Amino acid sequence: MKPLPTLNLQSKVSPEEWSIRVDLAACYQLVSHFGWDDLIYTHLSARVPGTNYYLVNAFGLTFDEVTASNLVKVDLDGNIIDDSPFTINPAGFTIHSCIHEVRDDAHCVIHLHTNATIAVATQKDGLLPYSQYSMFSMSSLSYHAYEGLAVNDAERKRLQDDLGTTNHMLLVNHGGLTVGPTVGDAFMRMYDLQRACEIQLLIQSSNQPSLLVEQSIQDNIYHQANVVHSGSTGGQLSWPAMLRKAYRINPSFAS
Numbered sequence: 241m242k243p244l245p246t247l248n249l250q251s252k253v254s255p256e257e258w259s260i261r262v263d264l265a266a267c268y269q270l271v272s273h274f275g276w277d278d279l280i281y282t283h284l285s286a287r288v289p290g291t292n293y294y295l296v297n298a299f300g301l302t303f304d305e306v307t308a309s310n311l312v313k314v315d316l317d318g319n320i321i322d323d324s325p326f327t328i329n330p331a332g333f334t335i336h337s338c339i340h341e342v343r344d345d346a347h348c349v350i351h352l353h354t355n356a357t358i359a360v361a362t363q364k365d366g367l368l369p370y371s372q373y374s375m376f377s378m379s380s381l382s383y384h385a386y387e388g389l390a391v392n393d394a395e396r397k398r399l400q401d402d403l404g405t406t407n408h409m410l411l412v413n414h415g416g417l418t419v420g421p422t423v424g425d426a427f428m429r430m431y432d433l434q435r436a437c438e439i440q441l442l443i444q445s446s447n448q449p450s451l452l453v454e455q456s457i458q459d460n461i462y463h464q465a466n467v468v469h470s471g472s473t474g475g476q477l478s479w480p481a482m483l484r485k486a487y488r489i490n491p492s493f494a495s
Contacts, residue, residue, distance in 0.1 A: 245310075245325040245326075247307075247309035247310050254289075256288075257288050257289065260287075260288060260295065260423070261295060261309070261311055262308045262493075262494050263286070263422075263479075263483070264284060264286045264295055264311060264348070264423055265306050265307050265308040265311060266423075266482070266486035266487075266494070267284055267350070267427050267486075268284060268304075268493070269304060269306070269486045269490055269493045270427065270482055270485065270486055270489075271303055271352065272302070272303035272304040273304075273489050274434075276430075277352075278354075279302065280299065280300055280301060280302060281329075281332065281353065282332070282353050282415070283296055283297055283333065283335075283336055284296070284297065284349070284350045284423075284426075285333070285349050286347060286349075287340065287347045287348075288313060292315065292316065293314065294313070294315070294337070294340060295311040295312070295313055295314075296312055296328055296332075296333055296336065298311070298326030298327065298328065299326070299328050300326075304490060306493065307493050307495050309495060312324050312326050312328050316337045316341055317337070318337065331389060335351055336349045336351065338400055339399070339400070339403060339417075341396075341400070343403070345419075346419035346421075347420070347421050347422060348419065348420050348421075348422060348425070349417065349418075349419050349426065350417065350418050350429075350430045351411075351415065351416070352415055352417075353415040354415060354416060354437075356434055356441055357415050357434060358413065358416075360410065360436075360437040360440055360441065361383070361410035361411055361412050361415065362412055362413050367410060367436060368452060369452050369458050370436075370439060370443050370450060370452065370453070371435075371439045371440070372461070373432050373433075373435040373439060374439070375453060375458055375461045376432040376461075377408045377429070377433045378436075378458065379458075380405075380406045380407040380408055381406055381408045381410065382402050382406040382408070382409045382410075383402065383409065383412060384398070384399050384402040384403070384409060384410075384411045384412065385402075385412050386411065386413035403419075407419050407420065407429055408432075416430065416433050416437070424478065424479025425476070427479070428478055
């Protein structure tokens with residue numbers, strides 16, 4: 241078995257770029273830890289601060305193999321910037337690039353194929369207000385119909401239009417997606433969306449009468465969450481703890 245190339249970019253990039261590399265690599269470790277990964281598929285991307293370049297995982301690596309140094313820097317067309325022994329999955333970056341292109345606030349984009357998000361996205365009524373987690377997502381949730389593998393440039397505009405200004409998306413027959421101004425925000429949004437979908441499926445599998453949250457409470461909960469989290473998703477509050485967790489799981493991600 242051929243070993244992976246060993247890289248150390250910390251001294252070769254700006255402190256700002258290194259910081260986002262560490263955050264994004266930590267997020268890959270956490271996604272793997274929670275069992276949300278899909279072999280070598282799906283992607284998490286983040287903008288390099290002050291540039292129009294983006295970081296994404298090298299194609300062929302599992303999420304727990306991703307490190308700050310082996311993340312690949314690309315432009316919106318998927319062209320690799322700087323020398324790298326790795327390649328990327330151009331089809332996989334299509335979804336990310338089209339969102340980064342139109343959402344200046346989406347510095348991080350997470351797209352996953354979890355069982356729970358696929359299952360709920362494919363239900364006719366989509367995500368329902370069964371839980372507090374669902375309402376965190378439903379306050380800024382959109383849907384995108386399945387069009388096959390994301391390799392058609394014509395789909396880009398439809399995906400951009402469907403996402404609009406929302407921060408959570410369910411891709412029908414496909415999975416889930418979240419965006420955020422930081423890696424921590426995008427991660428927390430995905431955490432909420434994943435939990436909401438898991439809880440919905442558990443409730444539905446019980447075959448017991450279920451209570452939906454009243455509309456008046458749904459309308460108010462987004463405001464309540466903003467008060468509790470000081471206007472954020474909670475990512476700024478929880479991310480330092482999640483980063484510490486990633487270091488406990490596998491500190492090599494930060495190399």
